[in-house]
Structures are given as C-alpha cells and as structure tokens.
Amino acid sequence: MPIIAAAHPALSPQEVLQLTSSSWKSLVSEKRLEYQTRAKQLWDEYLEARNDYVKQYGHPPPAKRSKTSRSGNADEQRKPAASSSAQSEKEHRVFSQFFTQNSDAQDSIYWKSIDRALSLKDRYAKCQRDLNSLRLFLNEVKDVADKAAFSSEFLGLVKKALIENFKDLPLPDGFRVADGPVEYLSKADVVAERGNSRDAAFISTYKATMSRLKLPTVADFREQSQNRHL
Template identity: 85%
Template sequence: MLENMPVIAAAHPTLSPQEVLQLTSSSWKSLIAEKRLEYQARAKRLWDEYLEARNAYVKQYGHPPPAKRSKASRSSNADEQRKAAASSPAQGEKEYRIFSQFFTQNCDTQDTIYWKTIDRAVNLKGRYAKCQRGLNALRLFLNEVKDVADKAAFSSQFLGLVRKAVIENFKDLPLPDGFRVTDGPVEYLSKADVVAEKGNSRDAAFISSYKAAMGRLKLPNVAEFREQTQNTHL
C-alpha cells in the first residue's frame, strides 16, 4: 500500500509528505531511528548475557547446562536421574538441581526474548524499507504536479479515476470489521494494508483475496494522466 502513496497525496493535497506517510502507515512512529537502535542494542545485550551465563556454567561444571526437557522426557528418565543423584553428595546434588533448573528457565526466557527482539528488528527493517519506497513514490508524484496551476482540481480528477479502479477491484471484498470499499476507497486500502501487515490467521481468507485484488489493480499513472489532462484543455 505504501507504494501507492500518491493516491493518498491526491486525496489530501494539503498534507506534507510526512503527514501522508503517517496516514498510510500506522507503524510509522515505531520506525524512528532511535527505536530501531534500541531493539538492536537490546538484542545484543540479551545475547551477550546468555553467552556469559552459559560460559560461566561450563567453566564451573565442565559441560554445558542440560537441555530443557518435556515432562514426558523427565518422567521417562527419572530412574537414570535418581541413579546419578545417588552417586553425588545430597547437598551438591540439590544445589546442582536448583541451579540447573533456574539456569535453564532463565536461559529459555532470555532466548525467547532474544529471538522475539530479532524478529521485531527484522520486521521494522522491512517496514522502514517500505516507507522509503513510499516516500520515493510520493516525491515523484509531487514533482509531477509542482507546475500544475490548480493542484486541488487535478488531484480531485486523478483521485476519481483511482476510486473507480479501487471500487471495481474490491467491491465484493469487505474488511474483517465490515468496512467496505464504497465507504471510502482510499481509507479502505489503508485499513486493508494494516490487516494484511498483521497477518492474523483468522484473516487468512481476506488477506489472500486482498493480495489477489492488489495484483489485479492497475492505478492510473500520474504523468500520463497529466498529459491527457493538458491535451484535453488544448
């Protein structure tokens, strides 16, 4: 959807490029550089903590911490654990068991947080790239209309063609919340793009149909439309 930012700009000719971007992307505020750096730093810190704790464990016990096992696995190996415990001092075994359990849980938690952070950072990187493409498209649009005398009228006519194309492709595809393209073609694309971005499994049917409709959608070219408009007035 961000590649179609000229559509939003045509609908709102008084908005600045950043305001247009904010209107089309609900995630814009999360894409600021400080936030991306924060996630990168957090991911590195969690990984460093994980490695430090693991290395300390290996240094103390001479082997990596035991892998976390399911309840079924722990139950099936109960006899082996009891035999191993019998050959060790009771206090040492107790301390080992407590530390092992805490370490395993702590590492599992940090590992989960770490990978979620990495996934989030990758996701933000992808969204940032989409926003950059959208901004580039918007700059091209603004450059095309900079010499147009009546930008509002031009945008209104251009948007009329866009609305027609959108309605023709999405008229039978309501959003999961019931919002339809006839209620607002430009707003519909913005809302639908957010649903597709989230990718919830319950919306799988809609997302599939939405992407297919987007593949069929042929929006008017600004430069060609401007040329046609100028020829009409000659």
C-alpha cells in the same frame, strides 16, 4: 542449551551450540551470527553465575551424577559421604534451575527483540516504497499550476476505480471500500503482506483484482487535463 552449558562447563559456546542444535549447519549466516552472539552472552552469564556460586559456597557447582554412576557406586553411597553427595546434587539442581530460568527469560526477551526488529525492517521498507511513490507523484505535478485541484480530481478518479472494483470484497474485519477507498487499500495491503491462512480467500481475490485493475496514472491524467484546457 543452558542446562547443557551448566552440566558441561568445559565446553565452549560453539560446542554447546553444536551439541544442542542438530540444524546448526542449516541456519542462514545471518541467524547463525545472531545465535553465536546470543550463545556467547549466555556463556558469559553462566560464568558470572558460576563465579557467584563459588564465592558463596567455596567450590564450583558439582556436576550432576548420571544414573549409571549412581548405581555403579551404590556401596559408596551407603557410606557417610552419601549426605555430602546428596547435598552436592541438591546444590547443582538449585543452581541449574536458577540459571535455566534466568536464561529462558533472557532468551524470550532476545527473540522478541529480533521479531520486533524484523517487523520494523519490513515497515521501513514499505515506508520507503511509499516515499518513493510520493516523490514520483510530486515530480509529475511540479509544473502543474493548481496542484491542489489537480490532486483532488486525480484522487477522485482513483477512489471511483477502487469502489467499482472492490465494492463486493470487504476486508476480513468487515471494512468496506465505500467507507474509505484509500484506507481500504492501505489495510488490504497489510492483510496481503501478513499472508495469514485464514485470510487466504480474501488475499487471493484481492491480488487477482489488483492485477486486472487499471488505475489512472498521474502522467496520463495530467496529459488529459492539459488537452482539455487547450
């Protein structure tokens, strides 16, 4: 894209995008907006670099001559003006190389930022789900007299159920459920969310086991606890 922009300074950012991306119309609206914003930023950077070039050399960077144009004007190239043409082409090459390298570096930073933002968005969604679960738990135990004892006993049942069901399914990194049931569950969720193909066997077994697993609910455990104390 930067090379196209440098070779066609009359094109608008939108036209540059359409010229360089055959899949432009298939982009989702959110990505398309990001791409348009980035194209506008590159366009502004190009114009700034072009203006700096004009200030330094007194003229815009010359357009790169095509092979057809060069062969069609062979006689003209043999004239004294050949040195000027070669100099102009060299200047264009230097300018384009500088602009391309700078834009590629900016593009790399830009897309890394996008990936980071998407990762943070996913992590935020997971934290939000965990927070909602915590709120539900606290709401369930708000009337329990000894919350610490209740939570400890309930967590013991959950750990026992996890160990019984996942004892033969270590994580891809070797971590076993007996080493820490709650930590195992958190790590397993991360592996399942990432969905790496190399972990396909683990993910399949883990999801199948979770679908069969009947963990005790806070409400049921609370009811059982109350019945025991009647």
